[in-house]
Amino acid sequence: xxxxxxxxxAWLALAPLSAAVLAAQEHAHEVMRSARPAAFSVLSSEEAxxxxxxxxxxxxxxxxxxxxxxxxxYFIDRALATFDADKGALYTEGMRxxxxxxxxxxxxxQSIAALRPAEQIRLLQAIENTEFFDLLRTHTILGFFGNPSxxxxxxxAGWKLIGFEDRFHFEPPFGYYDAxxxx
Amino acid sequence: MKQFQPSEEVDFLVIGAxxxxxxxxxxxxxxxxxxxxxxxxxxxxxxxxxxxxxKYTRLxxxxxxxxxxxxxxRKSTAEPARVLSDKFLQYxxxxxxxxxxxxxxxxxLWESDFQQKSRHGGVSGATLADWPITYADxxxxxxxxxxELGISGLAGANPFEAWRxxxxxLPPLPVKSSGVIFExxxxxxxxxxxxAPMAILSQPYRGRGACLHCGFCEYFGxxxxxxxxxxxxxxxxxxxxxRCEIRPxxxxxxxxxxxxxxxxxxxxxxxxxxxxxxxxxxxxxxANGNETPRLLLMSKSSRFPQGLANSNGLVGKNLMVDAGxxxxxxxxxxxxxxxxxxxTRAIHDFYEPDPKRGHYGGGGIxxxxxxxxxxxxxxxLPPGAPRWGREWKAMVAKNFTRTLTLLAHATxxxxxxxxxxxxxxxxxxxxxxxxxxxxxxxxxxxRNMKFLLDRQVEILEAARAQRxxxxxxxxxxxxxxxxxxxxxxxDDPKTSVVDRYxxxxxxxxxxxxxxxxxxxxxxxxxxxIQALAYRAADHIAGAARHAAI
Numbered sequence: 163x164x165x166x167x168x169x170x171x172a173w174l175a176l177a178p179l180s181a182a183v184l185a186a187q188e189h190a191h192e193v194m195r196s197a198r199p200a201a202f203s204v205l206s207s208e209e210a211x212x213x214x215x216x217x218x219x220x221x222x223x224x225x226x227x228x229x230x231x232x233x234x235x236y237f238i239d240r241a242l243a244t245f246d247a248d249k250g251a252l253y254t255e256g257m258r259x260x261x262x263x264x265x266x267x268x269x270x271x272q273s274i275a276a277l278r279p280a281e282q283i284r285l286l287q288a289i290e291n292t293e294f295f296d297l298l299r300t301h302t303i304l305g306f307f308g309n310p311s312x313x314x315x316x317x318x319a320g321w322k323l324i325g326f327e328d329r330f331h332f333e334p335p336f337g338y339y340d341a342x343x344x345x
Numbered sequence: 346m347k348q349f350q351p352s353e354e355v356d357f358l359v360i361g362a363x364x365x366x367x368x369x370x371x372x373x374x375x376x377x378x379x380x381x382x383x384x385x386x387x388x389x390x391x392x393x394x395x396x397x398x399x400k401y402t403r404l405x406x407x408x409x410x411x412x413x414x415x416x417x418x419r420k421s422t423a424e425p426a427r428v429l430s431d432k433f434l435q436y437x438x439x440x441x442x443x444x445x446x447x448x449x450x451x452x453x454l455w456e457s458d459f460q461q462k463s464r465h466g467g468v469s470g471a472t473l474a475d476w477p478i479t480y481a482d483x484x485x486x487x488x489x490x491x492x493e494l495g496i497s498g499l500a501g502a503n504p505f506e507a508w509r510x511x512x513x514x515l516p517p518l519p520v521k522s523s524g525v526i527f528e529x530x531x532x533x534x535x536x537x538x539x540x541a542p543m544a545i546l547s548q549p550y551r552g553r554g555a556c557l558h559c560g561f562c563e564y565f566g567x568x569x570x571x572x573x574x575x576x577x578x579x580x581x582x583x584x585x586x587x588r589c590e591i592r593p594x595x596x597x598x599x600x601x602x603x604x605x606x607x608x609x610x611x612x613x614x615x616x617x618x619x620x621x622x623x624x625x626x627x628x629x630x631x632a633n634g635n636e637t638p639r640l641l642l643m644s645k646s647s648r649f650p651q652g653l654a655n656s657n658g659l660v661g662k663n664l665m666v667d668a669g670x671x672x673x674x675x676x677x678x679x680x681x682x683x684x685x686x687x688x689t690r691a692i693h694d695f696y697e698p699d700p701k702r703g704h705y706g707g708g709g710i711x712x713x714x715x716x717x718x719x720x721x722x723x724x725x726l727p728p729g730a731p732r733w734g735r736e737w738k739a740m741v742a743k744n745f746t747r748t749l750t751l752l753a754h755a756t757x758x759x760x761x762x763x764x765x766x767x768x769x770x771x772x773x774x775x776x777x778x779x780x781x782x783x784x785x786x787x788x789x790x791x792r793n794m795k796f797l798l799d800r801q802v803e804i805l806e807a808a809r810a811q812r813x814x815x816x817x818x819x820x821x822x823x824x825x826x827x828x829x830x831x832x833x834x835x836d837d838p839k840t841s842v843v844d845r846y847x848x849x850x851x852x853x854x855x856x857x858x859x860x861x862x863x864x865x866x867x868x869x870x871x872x873x874i875q876a877l878a879y880r881a882a883d884h885i886a887g888a889a890r891h892a893a894i
Contacts, residue, residue, distance in 0.1 A: 311397070
C-alpha cells in the first residue's frame with residue numbers, strides 16, 4: 163500500500179506527460195480493467211472481448227473516449243444478468259452468426275477482437291440490418307450515455323462528449339439564445 | 346396515517362391515487378368523510394426519485410410494464426389483436442399517478458371545447474358530442490386547481506384563452522432558448538406565443554420550494570417537490586386529516602355489487618397477492634382511461650352481466666389519446682435544452698377547428714426538448730444520418746445541445762370503435778384479462794396532425810433552423826399518455842356512462858372521475874381532469890351529507 167502510494171505520488175510529480183505516454187498509460191489501465199476476471203456475471207471473458215470489439219466500432223475511441231473506455235461491456239454484461247436477462251439467447255445466436263460472417267469475410271481471421279479496425283467496421287456493415295445489431299447498438303448507447311451506476315459511462319465519458327451535465331441545479335440563462343437579450 | 350380495517354365500511358373507496366384520485370382523497374377527507382385509496386403501484390417518496398434515464402424510460406420504474414401487464418392491439422374488430430412489445434398506453438403507476446412523472450403542461454380547455462358538436466356539426470364516423478357542462482360550470486374549479494396545486498403561468502398572455510376569474514398564482518418559469526427562438530419565429534409569422542402554463546413552481550409556494558431547473562421533469566419524479574403532483578400537494582393534506590388511508594400495492598380486480606344494485610366495496614390483491622375485500626358506502630374510480638373501464642368490465646355480476654355500469658355497452662368505448670407529430674430543428678449555437686422544464690412557450694393559433702382547412706381538428710404547438718442523453722443518441726439525429734461509428738459519434742456530440750422539437754398537441758376524435766376491452770386470451774401477472782386496445786386514428790385526425798406539422802415546419806423555417814426534419818411514423822406517437830373518453834360524461838344514459846356529476850347512470854353509489862369522463866380531447870388533459878375532480882368532489886360531498894348517494 164505505502165509503496166504504491168509513494169510510487170503514484172512520484173509518478174504524478176513527473177514533468178508534464180506527453181500525449182503518447184498518457185495514451186499508453188490509459189491503454190494499460192484499460193487492459194487491466196478489461197482483464198478483471200470477476201467483473202462479468204454472464205459473459206465469458208472471451209465473449210466479452212468479442213462483443214466489446216463490436217461495441218468499440220459502434221462508438222469508436224478517437225479524440226475522445228469510446229465504448230471501450232466507458233466500460234460499455236460491463237453495462238452489457240449487467241443488462242444481460244438483470245433487466246435484459248431474456249435477451250441472452252439473442253446475443254448468443256447473434257454472435258454465432260456474426261462469427262460466421264467474420265469467417266466468410268476474413269477466412270483466416272482468429273477473432274473479432276483481432277481484426278483490424280477497418281475489418282471490424284466491414285463486419286458491422288454486414289450485420290447492421292439485423293435484430294441483433296439493433297440490440298447491440300441500443301445496449302452500447304445505453305451503456306455509454308446512461309447513468310454510470312449501471313457499469314458504463316465511466317468518468318462520464320458519454321455525458322462529457324455531448325455537453326450534458328447531471329446537476330441538481332441550473333440558473334438561467336441556460337443557452338445561447340436565452341442569454342442573447344442580456345448581451 | 347389513519348389505517349382502516351377492510352371489514353370497516355368506509356364512506357368512500359377511491360381506486361387510483363393519481364391526478365384525480367389524490368384530489369378526491371383530499372377533498373372528501375377534508376369534508377369529514379372516511380376514505381381509503383387503493384393504488385396498484387408503490388408509495389414512492391421524493392427520496393426515491395433519481396436522475397436515471399434507464400430506470401424511468403426503459404425499465405418503467407414509475408409506469409406500467411408490459412411484462413407485468415401486457416397489452417394487445419388491433420386496428421379494428423375485424424383483425425386479431427397482437428401482443429405488443431412496445432407500450433401503446435402508458436400511465437403512472439404509483440401514489441400520485443401520472444401527475445408525478447408528467448411534463449406538467451397545464452392548459453385549460455377553451456369555452457368552445459365544451460360545444461364542439463354544436464359548433465362544428467357531426468363528423469362522419471365519429472361520435473363528436475357536446476359536454477353536459479360548460480366552461481362556466483368548470484371555471485371555479487380550474488381556478489381552485491391552479492391555486493391549490495400551484496401553477497405557473499401568465500394570465501392574458503394567450504389572447505385565445507378563455508376568461509378566468511383569477512390570474513395564475515405563480516409567474517411563468519424562465520424562458521429557455523427553445524422558447525426565445527419559438528417566440529421570435531411565431532411573432533414574425535403573426536402568431537401569438539405565450540408562456541406555457543406549467544404545474545411546476547416558479548417561486549416558493551405553500552411550503553414547497555421553487556424549481557431548480559435540473560431538467561428531469563418529463564418521465565421523472567421531482568425530488569424537491571417543485572412539480573405540483575398530487576403526491577407533493579393534496580395527498581399529504583388528505584393524510585393529515587386522520588380520515589384518509591392511502592393503501593399502495595393494492596391492485597383492484599373487482600368492484601362488488603349487492604342485490605340492490607349498489608356497489609359494496611372492492612376486492613383487490615395486496616402486496617403479497619392475497620385477496621382482500623374493502624367495504625365501502627360508495628366507490629369512486631380514478632384509475633385512468635384504461636384501468637377504469639377495464640375494472641368495470643372485469644366487475645361482471647348477475648345484475649350487470651356486461652360489466653358494471655355498462656348496460657348500454659359504452660364502457661371502454663370512445664377511447665381518445667394524445668395526437669400530434671414532432672418536427673425538429675438544428676441550430677447554430679447551443680440551446681442546452683437539457684436544462685430546466687421541458688417547455689416554456691406555446692401557441693394556440695390553430696387550436697379551434699376551422700372548416701376552411703377541409704378537415705375537423707386543431708391543436709396547440711409548443712417548443713420543447715423531450716430527449717435525455719441516451720434517447721437522443723438512439724433517436725435524435727435527422728433521417729439519413731449514420732447510426733453508428735465515428736461520424737455518428739461526432740454528430741451526436743454536436744447536435745445534442747443544438748436541437749429542439751416542436752410538438753403538436755392535437756385533437757383526437759372520439760369513435761365508438763376505438764375501445765378498451767378485455768383480451769379473451771392474454772392475462773396479466775395476476776391472472777386478470779389483459780387490456781385489448783382497438784384503435785385507429787380517424788382520417789381527420791391524421792389530416793389534422795399533418796396540417797399542424799406543416800405549421801411546425803413553417804415556424805422552424807422562420808426561425809432559420811440550419812436543418813429541419815419531421816417524424817410521421819406511428820411509432821413516433823407511442824406510447825400514448827393521455828387515456829381519455831372511455832366512460833364519457835353525458836345527460837343521456839343511452840349515449841354516456843356517467844352523468845354531469847360523474848355518477849354512473851346505472852349505479853347510484855358509483856362514480857368515475859378521471860380521463861375516462863372527457864367527452865372530447867384537445868391537447869393537454871391534466872388540468873381539466875383535476876378541475877373535474879374538484880367539481881365532482883364538491884358535488885359528491887354535498888350529496889353524501891344529504892344521504893343522496
